[in-house]
Amino acid sequence: MTPKQKDVYVVIDEWWKRFGFGPSIDDIMYMTGDRGRGNVHRVIKILCDTGICKRTKGRARSVRPSYLRVRDID
Numbered sequence: 001m002t003p004k005q006k007d008v009y010v011v012i013d014e015w016w017k018r019f020g021f022g023p024s025i026d027d028i029m030y031m032t033g034d035r036g037r038g039n040v041h042r043v044i045k046i047l048c049d050t051g052i053c054k055r056t057k058g059r060a061r062s063v064r065p066s067y068l069r070v071r072d073i074d
Helices: 003-019 025-032 037-049
Strands: none
Touching: 003 025, 003 037, 025 037
């Protein structure tokens, strides 16, 4: 895992622990200091493709750590 991927994962994990739902791309941008939505989206896609995170297509704020089980997200 690259340092950027780790930063994004930590934001996602802490956001779920604190609020109970996933962060938006803008929230992740703000927390990591990144300046582009595309960069954050690319990192989220890589985390989901490797199985570190999960998300539901078509749902906003659905990205979550893979260890977390959420009912009725689909």
